[in-house]
Amino acid sequence: MSLAQTREACQPTDLTVDTSAGEFTVEWADGHRSVYRLAWMRSVCPCASCREDRRQAEEDPMRLAVGPPPDPKVDSAELVGNYAVRFTWADGHGNGIYGFSSLRASCPCPACNQGEPDDLLCS
Template sequence: MTTDQKQTPLDIAIDLKQSEVRIKWQDGHTSVYALDFLRKNCPCALCEEERKKAEATPMYVMSPDLANALGELDPSRPAEKVGQYALQFFWTDGHRSGIYTYAYLRQLG
């Protein structure tokens, strides 16, 4: 089994009714992600910074943007592929700077 197969999606299903994303990988594994979970794990620099601060500081108050993020995708344009290596999600709160690489998604799943 190569790392490539583990990080290459065969099929990506974005299920807005169930509020989840399902990815079937080439190695046969299927990962299911709740949209809330994906939104809270947004890999953009801003959100990453927030998560790091929250981890390091017990009393840290996360920015409401991230803490209250709903994890809802724009139904007319929920996500797009970025090249061969990543997905970009379009959240209804306007946040869209996170590029979720397949390597990152596989790790999250």
């Protein structure tokens, strides 16, 4: 695979947030299409405080049973340069920056990962 193809694979041509379906769809420059559930996007939020929460939940699984799951409702989504998208969630949480290369690497379609990965993958 040439470098040019690698870049194309990580370059979105279209990003759609469908709040009623709870889905985030990315059309990539190489023609691939990825559909992510917003609940999954929220659960893998890459910001420092969510990473810390997940680390603590791993150490103490009982923590998971206490609070409600994070709200996957999206307030807004904006591009960060040409390499990432940032989601602001309805609960005010908005530090998660999803790099396009990580999103592409985490594509849940059968050809890529056969389902949602537990965490954002690095390309």
